Amino acid sequence: MAVAQIRNLTVRYGSFTALRDFTADIPEGAVGLLGPNGAGKTTLLKTMLGFVKPAGGSASVLGLDVQRDERRIRQVIGLMPEQDCHIPGMSAVQFVAYAGELAGMPSAQALRRAHEVLEYCGLGEARYRNVETYSTGMKQRIKLAQALVHGPKLLLLDEPTNGLDPAGREDMLELVRSVSHGKGVNVLISSHLLPDIERVCDYVIVVTTGQLRATGRIEDLKKLEGQPLDIELREECPGFGDRLIEEGFRVISAKALHWRVQAPGTPEELLPRVMRAAGAAGAQIRGFGLAERSLEEAFLAAVGPQGGPQFHV
Amino acid sequence: MSSPIADLSYRHYEGVLEPPRHRWWAIAKTTMRQAFRKKVMWVVSASSAWYYLGMVFVMFVLDQIAANRAPNAPDPMEAFLLRIVWKDQFLHGFGFGQILFLLGALILGAGTIANDTRANALLVYLSKPVTKRDYLLGKWFGVFLPLLAIMLIPSLAFFLFGLMSYREKGFVSQDPLLFLKLLLMFPLGAAFHASLVIGFSSMFNQGRLAGATYAALYFVTNFFTQAMVVVHVNLTMGRGETSEAAKAALPIVHSLYYASVDGLNIGMAKAILGTAGSPYFGIPSRMQMVPAPPLLPVLAIMVGLSALMLFIAWRRIRAVEVVG
Numbered sequence: 001m002a003v004a005q006i007r008n009l010t011v012r013y014g015s016f017t018a019l020r021d022f023t024a025d026i027p028e029g030a031v032g033l034l035g036p037n038g039a040g041k042t043t044l045l046k047t048m049l050g051f052v053k054p055a056g057g058s059a060s061v062l063g064l065d066v067q068r069d070e071r072r073i074r075q076v077i078g079l080m081p082e083q084d085c086h087i088p089g090m091s092a093v094q095f096v097a098y099a100g101e102l103a104g105m106p107s108a109q110a111l112r113r114a115h116e117v118l119e120y121c122g123l124g125e126a127r128y129r130n131v132e133t134y135s136t137g138m139k140q141r142i143k144l145a146q147a148l149v150h151g152p153k154l155l156l157l158d159e160p161t162n163g164l165d166p167a168g169r170e171d172m173l174e175l176v177r178s179v180s181h182g183k184g185v186n187v188l189i190s191s192h193l194l195p196d197i198e199r200v201c202d203y204v205i206v207v208t209t210g211q212l213r214a215t216g217r218i219e220d221l222k223k224l225e226g227q228p229l230d231i232e233l234r235e236e237c238p239g240f241g242d243r244l245i246e247e248g249f250r251v252i253s254a255k256a257l258h259w260r261v262q263a264p265g266t267p268e269e270l271l272p273r274v275m276r277a278a279g280a281a282g283a284q285i286r287g288f289g290l291a292e293r294s295l296e297e298a299f300l301a302a303v304g305p306q307g308g309p310q311f312h313v
Numbered sequence: 314m315s316s317p318i319a320d321l322s323y324r325h326y327e328g329v330l331e332p333p334r335h336r337w338w339a340i341a342k343t344t345m346r347q348a349f350r351k352k353v354m355w356v357v358s359a360s361s362a363w364y365y366l367g368m369v370f371v372m373f374v375l376d377q378i379a380a381n382r383a384p385n386a387p388d389p390m391e392a393f394l395l396r397i398v399w400k401d402q403f404l405h406g407f408g409f410g411q412i413l414f415l416l417g418a419l420i421l422g423a424g425t426i427a428n429d430t431r432a433n434a435l436l437v438y439l440s441k442p443v444t445k446r447d448y449l450l451g452k453w454f455g456v457f458l459p460l461l462a463i464m465l466i467p468s469l470a471f472f473l474f475g476l477m478s479y480r481e482k483g484f485v486s487q488d489p490l491l492f493l494k495l496l497l498m499f500p501l502g503a504a505f506h507a508s509l510v511i512g513f514s515s516m517f518n519q520g521r522l523a524g525a526t527y528a529a530l531y532f533v534t535n536f537f538t539q540a541m542v543v544v545h546v547n548l549t550m551g552r553g554e555t556s557e558a559a560k561a562a563l564p565i566v567h568s569l570y571y572a573s574v575d576g577l578n579i580g581m582a583k584a585i586l587g588t589a590g591s592p593y594f595g596i597p598s599r600m601q602m603v604p605a606p607p608l609l610p611v612l613a614i615m616v617g618l619s620a621l622m623l624f625i626a627w628r629r630i631r632a633v634e635v636v637g
Contacts, residue, residue: 049632074439074440104336104442109329113326113328183325
């Protein structure tokens with residue numbers, strides 16, 4: 001079931017078109033919204049929240065229309081914005097409890113829940129400190145905590161690892177992965193960082209210049225056409241290639257120990273033929289599997305290498 | 314030491330949620346709570362009663378003198394009660410309190426939207442099921458209610474004091490509708506200050522700048538008002554007869570006297586109470602008071618300015634900054 005359905009959505013800021021005829025279904029689970037800076041990712045999130053009125057098309061989130069049911073949508077969504085945001089003059093626990101009250105939780109429940117969520121986000125020790133004294137990593141965590149406090153069904157994370165050092169980034173990704181798997185929370189992560197998306201998400205939507213460029217499961221996008229196989233040998237074996245050809249394989253590439261070959265059939269059907277070729281050539285096989293391209297290659301293929309977007313890896 | 318919360322795993326919230334119509338009240342409560350955390354707010358609140366405390370002190374002293382006076386000596390308390398007009402004391406309490414109400418408005422309201430803008434807090438508010446209307450209403454009430462309390466509580470306490478102690482000395486008979494008039498006058502004054510300061514707060518992203526701008530407007534226009542008082546005194550207390558030119562100038566001077574935040578509030582109070590005022594603390598004076606303006610034009614200006622400032626705030630409250 002789709003968490004959000006977007007149909008021919010067009011969003012304009014004055015004469016600038018940020019999203020153009022955008023159509024996509026956002027499935028349940030952890031979904032990455034990938035695109036370079038200025039691609040329209042944040043605009044899509046803000047349209048889903050009802051902050052921006054579309055110039056055309058329609059969108060629904062959890063079955064609610066973004067133009068008619070803004071308030072009900074925000075009841076079931078949590079937003080972690082890209083930029084720093086907090087309520088001035090509040091400690092973390094006051095801030096998160098207040099965010100809960102704004103979502104309709106009674107004061108006592110909001111306070112109890114704030115303590116729980118802050119512990120979960122790793123801010124338990126610092127919860128009585130003023131948010132203005134927090135480090136960048138802590139500010140990212142508190143933004144996640146205020147987005148989670150009311151138990152949203154969909155969490156929108158806008159560049160959640162922005163400004164974080166490598167260790168902080170790892171922690172944040174682990175936290176996002178944890179919340180998005182097996183907790184009943186669907187997550188839509190907007191990012192221009194390929195490894196972040198690959199680490200956390202199962203599904204990806206690629207946006208550039210306000211248009212949908214690719215969409216699908218990450219593992220499907222990484223699959224190569226014709227399902228080639230990667231074979232890794234224990235030692236170099238010059239005769240292995242000839243034996244593979246005798247078994248009906250086409251050798252795509254061979255780099256020392258790494259061979260990429262292709263033949264009709266499933267990997268299960270092809271494995272005995274590879275083993276036969278290896279036996280005949282006297283080669284030892286260390287690894288065997290479906291060949292994959294990197295996510296970056298997949299996206300460059302999706303958006304085109306010429307003048308395509310610059311993703312960060 | 315282990316965490317006081319034993320289960321640190323994430324759990325979905327399945328508890329009750331209050332209806333959306335209560336959201337503005339959550340914002341108002343927090344705005345008030347934050348303001349009253351500042352000690353200076355308590356000082357301002359306590360100081361706002363100073364005129365009434367002064368009156369109570371004067372009456373206490375006069376009472377003591379009257380009790381210890383020689384037989385057949387005139388009763389100073391009786392003379393004092395004959396000199397004072399009760400409703401004018403509320404006008405003076407309101408008038409002298411203006412500077413404190415300004416301070417209260419600045420403490421409560423100058424940073425209320427400006428600081429939220431600076432900290433991108435609007436994204437937090439508006440990403441929750443809170444509308445712009447809830448936000449503005451919550452912020453407005455968060456300023457208005459404490460300001461009203463600062464203005465009204467000392468006045469109601471003095472009213473109660475007067476009612477219990479001087480009912481037979483004309484406290485009720487001088488103006489039977491006084492209580493209702495107070496209930497109208499003070500909320501209007503608080504609402505005017507609240508609307509202006511909220512409007513200014515929305516124009517800046519630093520509370521201090523918003524506060525300084527509002528204070529500057531208040532003092533510059535108040536200086537003008539005071540200048541009109543000087544002109545009025547010169548025209549009405551000059552030696553001999555008031556000239557024809559002075560008589561012609563007086564209505565203009567009187568209108569200009571009310572052309573300030575302070576002046577509008579005092580004009581509104583005079584119009585509602587139906588009095589031009591009388592000397593402070595019942596001290597005899599030859600000074601003529603500036604007459605009360607007609608209520609409707611004053612109210613129209615106050616409502617118009619308030620609506621303008623709230624409209625500005627409404628336009629400035631946005632979750633998304635669009636950079637062209």
